[in-house]
Amino acid sequence: MSLFWIVIRQLAEIEAMAMSKKVITREEWEKKLNDVKIRKEDMNKLVMNFLVTEGYVDAAEKFRMESGTEPDIDLATITDRMAVKKAVQCGNVEDAIEKVNDLNPEILDTNPQLFFHLQQQRLIELIRNGKVEEALEFAQEELAPRGEENQSFLEELERTVALLAFEDVSNCPVGDLLDISQRLKTASEVNAAILTSQSHEKDPKLPSLLKMLLWAQNQLDEKAAYPRINDLATATLEDPAI
Amino acid sequence: MPTTTASAVCTTVGNNILLRLTSGERDVKLKALRELKNQIIGNRTKKLSFLKLGAVPAVAGILSDAVSAVDVADNDENDRIVKDIIVQSAAVLGSFACGFEAGVRAVLDAGADILIQRGCLVEEMPLLKSYMEVVDAGARSLKMIYQSKMAPKYDFLQEENMEFLLSLLNNESENVSGLGASIISHSCKTSLEQKLLFDAGVLKRLTSLLGGSLIQRDASLESIATIFKNNPEVVSQFVGPDTGRTLSCIIEIVKDRFARTRLLASLCLIVIRNASPCYLQDVGIKTKLINNLLELLDDPGRVGDEASFAFSSLIAEKEDMQKLAFEVNGVDKLYNHLQKGSLHPRRFEGILLALADMCSKLECCRSRCLSLQVLKLVVDALAHDSSDVRSAACMCLRSVSRSIKFIQNLSAGSFMNETIVIPLVRLLDDTSTAVQVAALGAISNIVVDFTTRRSTFIRLGGVKLLVQLSKSMDSTIRLNALRALRNLIFLAEDKCKEEIFMELTASLLASLICDPEPSVQEQALALVRNLVDGRINSVEYIFAEDGIILDAVGRQLRIASKAEIEIQGMYVLGNVATGKESHKEAVMDQLLLRAENKAQSCIIKFLQSNDSRLRTAAVWAVLNLTCSSSPGSSGRLVKLHDAGIVSHVKNMVNDPCLDVKLRVKTALEQFNSFDDSLILCIFSPAASNNKASTSCLQFLTVRAVGELSHVVDPSSKEEESIANYFRFSMKKNKKKKSTRTVKFCFDVPADSL
Numbered sequence: 001m002s003l004f005w006i007v008i009r010q011l012a013e014i015e016a017m018a019m020s021k022k023v024i025t026r027e028e029w030e031k032k033l034n035d036v037k038i039r040k041e042d043m044n045k046l047v048m049n050f051l052v053t054e055g056y057v058d059a060a061e062k063f064r065m066e067s068g069t070e071p072d073i074d075l076a077t078i079t080d081r082m083a084v085k086k087a088v089q090c091g092n093v094e095d096a097i098e099k100v101n102d103l104n105p106e107i108l109d110t111n112p113q114l115f116f117h118l119q120q121q122r123l124i125e126l127i128r129n130g131k132v133e134e135a136l137e138f139a140q141e142e143l144a145p146r147g148e149e150n151q152s153f154l155e156e157l158e159r160t161v162a163l164l165a166f167e168d169v170s171n172c173p174v175g176d177l178l179d180i181s182q183r184l185k186t187a188s189e190v191n192a193a194i195l196t197s198q199s200h201e202k203d204p205k206l207p208s209l210l211k212m213l214l215w216a217q218n219q220l221d222e223k224a225a226y227p228r229i230n231d232l233a234t235a236t237l238e239d240p241a242i
Numbered sequence: 243m244p245t246t247t248a249s250a251v252c253t254t255v256g257n258n259i260l261l262r263l264t265s266g267e268r269d270v271k272l273k274a275l276r277e278l279k280n281q282i283i284g285n286r287t288k289k290l291s292f293l294k295l296g297a298v299p300a301v302a303g304i305l306s307d308a309v310s311a312v313d314v315a316d317n318d319e320n321d322r323i324v325k326d327i328i329v330q331s332a333a334v335l336g337s338f339a340c341g342f343e344a345g346v347r348a349v350l351d352a353g354a355d356i357l358i359q360r361g362c363l364v365e366e367m368p369l370l371k372s373y374m375e376v377v378d379a380g381a382r383s384l385k386m387i388y389q390s391k392m393a394p395k396y397d398f399l400q401e402e403n404m405e406f407l408l409s410l411l412n413n414e415s416e417n418v419s420g421l422g423a424s425i426i427s428h429s430c431k432t433s434l435e436q437k438l439l440f441d442a443g444v445l446k447r448l449t450s451l452l453g454g455s456l457i458q459r460d461a462s463l464e465s466i467a468t469i470f471k472n473n474p475e476v477v478s479q480f481v482g483p484d485t486g487r488t489l490s491c492i493i494e495i496v497k498d499r500f501a502r503t504r505l506l507a508s509l510c511l512i513v514i515r516n517a518s519p520c521y522l523q524d525v526g527i528k529t530k531l532i533n534n535l536l537e538l539l540d541d542p543g544r545v546g547d548e549a550s551f552a553f554s555s556l557i558a559e560k561e562d563m564q565k566l567a568f569e570v571n572g573v574d575k576l577y578n579h580l581q582k583g584s585l586h587p588r589r590f591e592g593i594l595l596a597l598a599d600m601c602s603k604l605e606c607c608r609s610r611c612l613s614l615q616v617l618k619l620v621v622d623a624l625a626h627d628s629s630d631v632r633s634a635a636c637m638c639l640r641s642v643s644r645s646i647k648f649i650q651n652l653s654a655g656s657f658m659n660e661t662i663v664i665p666l667v668r669l670l671d672d673t674s675t676a677v678q679v680a681a682l683g684a685i686s687n688i689v690v691d692f693t694t695r696r697s698t699f700i701r702l703g704g705v706k707l708l709v710q711l712s713k714s715m716d717s718t719i720r721l722n723a724l725r726a727l728r729n730l731i732f733l734a735e736d737k738c739k740e741e742i743f744m745e746l747t748a749s750l751l752a753s754l755i756c757d758p759e760p761s762v763q764e765q766a767l768a769l770v771r772n773l774v775d776g777r778i779n780s781v782e783y784i785f786a787e788d789g790i791i792l793d794a795v796g797r798q799l800r801i802a803s804k805a806e807i808e809i810q811g812m813y814v815l816g817n818v819a820t821g822k823e824s825h826k827e828a829v830m831d832q833l834l835l836r837a838e839n840k841a842q843s844c845i846i847k848f849l850q851s852n853d854s855r856l857r858t859a860a861v862w863a864v865l866n867l868t869c870s871s872s873p874g875s876s877g878r879l880v881k882l883h884d885a886g887i888v889s890h891v892k893n894m895v896n897d898p899c900l901d902v903k904l905r906v907k908t909a910l911e912q913f914n915s916f917d918d919s920l921i922l923c924i925f926s927p928a929a930s931n932n933k934a935s936t937s938c939l940q941f942l943t944v945r946a947v948g949e950l951s952h953v954v955d956p957s958s959k960e961e962e963s964i965a966n967y968f969r970f971s972m973k974k975n976k977k978k979k980s981t982r983t984v985k986f987c988f989d990v991p992a993d994s995l
Contacts, residue, residue, distance in 0.1 A: 097280060097283075098276075098280050101279060101280055101283050101333075105279065105283055105333045105336065105337055105382065106340070106382060106386075108283045108284040109283050109284055109337055109340040109341070109386075110340070110341075111284075112284070115283075115284035115285075142285070145285075145286070145287040149286070196456075198455075199455040199456035199457065201499065
């Protein structure tokens with residue numbers, strides 16, 4: 001938690017910096033940081049927002065009990081959404097599609113890109129399980145028509161089908177499709193779509209804050225030498241190069 | 243072949259599902275419905291193939307049965323299954339209707355919309371109403387149906403429909419209130435309907451929905467815009483304690499995080515702005531809207547496509563808005579988007595139209611476009627696959643070609659000529675009428691030049707095409723073709739005029755002058771005006787084929803009622819009157835010919851017109867007929883005087899319009915140069931006996947300087963007591979050079995003395 005404090009204070013400090021390029025010692029810097037006040041309630045809300053958006057229901061529930069922070073989404077709806085996300089992450093795409101359609105049949109009907117990616121994931125899973133014939137049939141029947149409707153879909157489809165052409169799938173140019181990260185990417189996309197349909201912002205606020213920190217530091221680099229945060233995970237201040 | 247196998251598989255699966263749908267067991271039915279739903283959602287091809295297998299009527303039947311079964315349902319288990327069946331079948335039908343025209347048609351044909359409404363949303367089903375899922379499913383499906391253009395028109399005039407609509411809007415569920423708003427957005431078209439909705443107080447509810455969820459906000463914004471669109475009366479009634487709140491609410495939403503919401507909010511404000519001049523006029527809000535829309539162009543999806551159309555509606559015909567947009571680099575921004583290449587046709591069309599609007603009035607915008615080499619991209623667009631894009635490119639070209647730099651051909655040399663003219667000429671033959679009309683509009687401007695563009699156009703056979711189009715069945719095409727020809731002939735060289743006239747022929751021109759459409763008549767007359775303008779030889783054209791053109795002009799002047807036609811006609815006569823003696827006499831004949839039931843020549847009506855352009859045109863004609871250098875002018879002057887025309891001109895000495903005043907001054911100087919003095923005797927028979935009449939005789943001598951004193955016998959009741967007059971002209975001033983013969987005549991009615 002204290003790391004967070006440093007990060008947030010740093011951000012606030014940078015924004016208040018003067019124009020000329022000067023050297024700021026660690027002492028000066030830390031003093032300025034300490035002068036900046038951040039409310040604990042705001043911090044808690046940020047954390048809750050992160051947990052809820054990412055779908056960590058139990059953690060959110062616990063956090064609510066311990067900190068008294070109210071989530072901005074009804075925790076019950078998170079469960080449904082998490083079930084969908086989990087299904088995709090485990091490779092049960094068909095199940096995920098059914099769950100999404102039960103939750104809100106409009107989502108996939110009005111989101112051609114998402115639907116295509118889900119179908120694509122289904123194809124990848126079939127290929128992963130070695131069901132080549134079924135995969136081909138599936139590609140022909142379900143995905144080819146999508147490719148006809150849209151140029152970018154066609155390109156992605158071709159990439160996916162290319163998996164079938166290689167003996168050693170893990171080392172081929174399109175091997176990244178078989179990675180777990182691909183599943184996570186699709187899962188994230190579904191998550192975002194469900195959140196949007198429920199009128200919630202699909203991204204947690206925390207990453208945006210960190211991006212702002214990095215940007216602000218880059219801006220400040222042109223004007224001053226000061227203790228920087230280079231490792232976001234540890235958020236330690238590193239002395240300015242002289 | 244894999245394809246046949248695939249579709250064969252599909253059909254097998256499909257048939258299997260449909261078979262199970264007809265099963266007597268509810269469980270089986272429910273399972274089949276869910277499978278069907280999951281097959282078709284998001285999948286257009288599957289929707290089509292299931293459609294062909296007759297899925298829609300089958301599902302509609304199931305829904306209908308289930309709804310009736312609700313009454314008979316006796317235990318919880320049955321309730322639940324029936325409820326599930328209703329939910330699933332509504333979802334299936336809604337999905338068929340989602341963005342899929344054939345599906346919507348099938349769903350409507352099966353009467354599913356009414357079914358869903360009655361089954362899911364109406365009060366009579368208390369059992370079902372307790373299940374929110376049913377209501378939600380029904381609302382969602384109906385919303386899909388109502389988003390299509392083919393949806394049935396909702397009859398707001400029926401009271402029960404209005405009540406139902408209000409109940410939808412007031413419902414807590416966002417799907418249901420969203421449906422209500424959707425219905426308004428889709429079906430409210432006439433101003434009567436707008437007023438009805440406004441009077442029913444829907445705005446209050448819609449305003450509160452603005453603070454709701456995303457779906458509610460978006461739906462509400464669309465509905466509010468629909469109610470206010472083009473209806474100044476409703477907007478003006480919008481005054482009240484609530485107005486400021488709603489407006490500021492919407493203004494806040496313009497900054498919303500979701501792009502689509504920002505667009506809808508902007509559109510809403512634009513609609514209100516356009517309908518009523520008293521709202522949203524300060525510079526702050528104008529700039530905000532412009533910047534917002536320009537920014538929305540960056541959105542890669544449909545929002546970005548539509549943003550340019552919104553931008554057009556904001557700035558069209560409004561010079562102040564165009565200026566503001568120019569100042570924030572609007573032209574450059576639009577150009578940057580244009581440059582990106584491989585644009586979606588809708589986006590391409592929108593940006594071109596936006597540029598066309600930007601350049602419609604301001605030279606700075608056009609000039610900037612030319613220096614950015616926008617024309618290159620626009621000319622490429624003339625050959626685009628989409629007719630809307632081609633049309634928009636023509637309109638853009640038309641606006642930009644109004645630029646001085648363009649006319650003077652200051653930017654680039656021959657590129658401008660062939661590269662522009664060739665594709666435009668090709669478009670004259672386009673399959674789409676709208677494209678032809680737009681191309682004609684661009685050509686009209688492009689041929690107004692004195693360099694090689696005109697000759698290039700003619701060389702490419704443009705004249706033939708234009709003449710052909712001027713015979714089109716479609717009056718808009720005739721009109722625009724004539725306009726192009728008119729501009730082509732403007733100040734053209736003799737040879738050019740001859741070529742054009744040969745192609746047109748006198749009989750075609752005469753018939754176009756008498757065209758059933760007044761606007762076509764106007765253009766035809768303007769064309770003739772340009773034709774006979776210039777050298778004396780040009781005047782001859784109007785006498786071709788026994789003077790049918792001149793006759794047609796005269797005829798139109800006598801029967802016309804539209805000022806624009808009368809103006810052009812008078813200028814034609816005025817131009818002809820600059821010719822030889824015979825020409826001038828011919829004009830006199832036309833002028834003095836009276837229409838049926840009319841006591842005076844038509845020109846008198848024109849001289850008295852409220853339209854200063856018409857008065858100017860009429861005086862020009864008189865001027866040209868009586869110019870001092872022509873031998874026959876004095877004779878014509880007398881005739882004009884006899885017809886009462888001269889006195890009318892003299893009355894216009896203090897005309898409020900400067901143009902008219904100057905012409906009249908010249909005319910009067912000309913009249914004066916003829917040395918005639920006119921003595922006007924006015925006497926009015928006040929009493930019935932002769933002695934009294936004689937005593938009322940008054941003489942007035944009028945000097946020929948345009949002073950006409952108008953004397954009315956005070957004992958007479960009517961203004962027009964100039965019942966009789968003497969007229970004779972006699973020898974005048976020693977100051978003048980020539981002596982004229984005295985013409986002497988009396989006009990005395992028998993019973994007055």
